[in-house]
Amino acid sequence: MSVINIQEKFNLFSDYWSPKKIGELNEQQILLAKIKGEFVFHKHDNEDELFMVQKGVLEIHLRDKIITINEGEFYIVPKGVEHKPVAKEEVFILLFEPLTTKHTGDIVANITVEAYESI
C-alpha cells in the first residue's frame, strides 16, 4: 500500500453521510465521512466504533446525554450503545471500526449505505 494523506482523501468527495474507505487492517477499516445535520439513532450490537474529528464539532447524542467532540479529539461508542451523530455545521470525521460494522447498525433508513466506496 501507499502513504495516505487524510486531507487529500477528504478533497475527493463532497457527499454527506456516505463514508469512504481509506484503509483496512486486522479486519478493521478506516473510513472518512463528511456530515451535516442529524443522523438516526442506532446501535451496533457487536462492534465498538471510534469517531475522530478532523474538522468542526461533532455531537454524539446518547439516550441520556450529549457527547461533544472537537477537532483533534475522539470518542469510542461501545457496542450496544444507541447513538446519533449530529453536526450543526459541516464536520469531517475519521471512523475506525470492524469491517463487519453496518452503517446504521440495527436499523435501515433512507440514509443507509450498504457498501462503502474505497477512495
Add this chain to the structure above:
Amino acid sequence: MSVINIQEKFNLFSDYWSPKKIGELNEQQILLAKIKGEFVFHKHDNEDELFMVQKGVLEIHLRDKIITINEGEFYIVPKGVEHKPVAKEEVFILLFEPLTTKHTGDIVANITVEAYESI
C-alpha cells in the same frame, strides 16, 4: 469512557520509544508515542500496524525502500513485513494495532517495552 484530546495526551509524557495507551476497542489499541532516532528492524507475524504522524516526519525503513510519512498522513505496515521506524527529528505518532502486538515484534532489544502504560 470520555472524550480523548490527542494533544493533551501527548502533553502528559516526554519519554521516547515508549508507547502510551489512550484507547481500546474491538481488541485493538490506540497508542501514542514520541520518537527520535532509530528503532530496530522487527516484524509482527500476525498483526498489521498503522502509523499516523501527528507531528514531524517519520521514515519507515523497509528492507528494500524507505517510506516517508508526513504530518496528517498514515501508513499501514502489513503483517510479516520487516520495518524500522526512523525519526531524524522528534516525531509524534499515533499507532493503531491489535492488543496482541508486541513492541519490537519478533525480537527483544534494550528498547523493548513489555507492557504499555495507559494515560
